[in-house]
Amino acid sequence: MFVGTGYIKIKIYDAYSLKDRRQVLKSVTTKLQNKFNISIAVLDQGELWNIAEIGVAAVSSSSKIIESTYQKIEDHLDEDYRFEVINYEVEII
Numbered sequence: 001m002f003v004g005t006g007y008i009k010i011k012i013y014d015a016y017s018l019k020d021r022r023q024v025l026k027s028v029t030t031k032l033q034n035k036f037n038i039s040i041a042v043l044d045q046g047e048l049w050n051i052a053e054i055g056v057a058a059v060s061s062s063s064k065i066i067e068s069t070y071q072k073i074e075d076h077l078d079e080d081y082r083f084e085v086i087n088y089e090v091e092i093i
Contacts, residue, residue, distance in 0.1 A: 002092055004066035006056035007043075008077065009087040015050045024082050025052055032056070032076065036069055051086075063092050 010028075015021040029040045036058070043053040056073065060066050070090045077085050 010083040
């Protein structure tokens with residue numbers, strides 16, 4: 001069994017309040033969770049409204065499947081115009 005853990009840091013472009021930040025994060029986390037069948041959580045409650053950290057976890061019997069899933073997640077995030085991915089780290093155990 002292989003476990004993949006990911007750390008994503010994003011900069012949200014049009015977040016001028018905590019409400020704006022939560023709307024984007026809720027949308028992103030729900031879409032990723034439903035599309036890729038992963039566990040996902042917002043890691044910080046942040047003081048900055050336009051910066052957010054997201055944790056992602058996936059479990060599979062093959063490391064290739066996890067690598068593929070994380071590549072698809074990265075591609076999906078790059079297509080979203082509401083934010084920019086600042087940092088993206090993945091570790092497979």
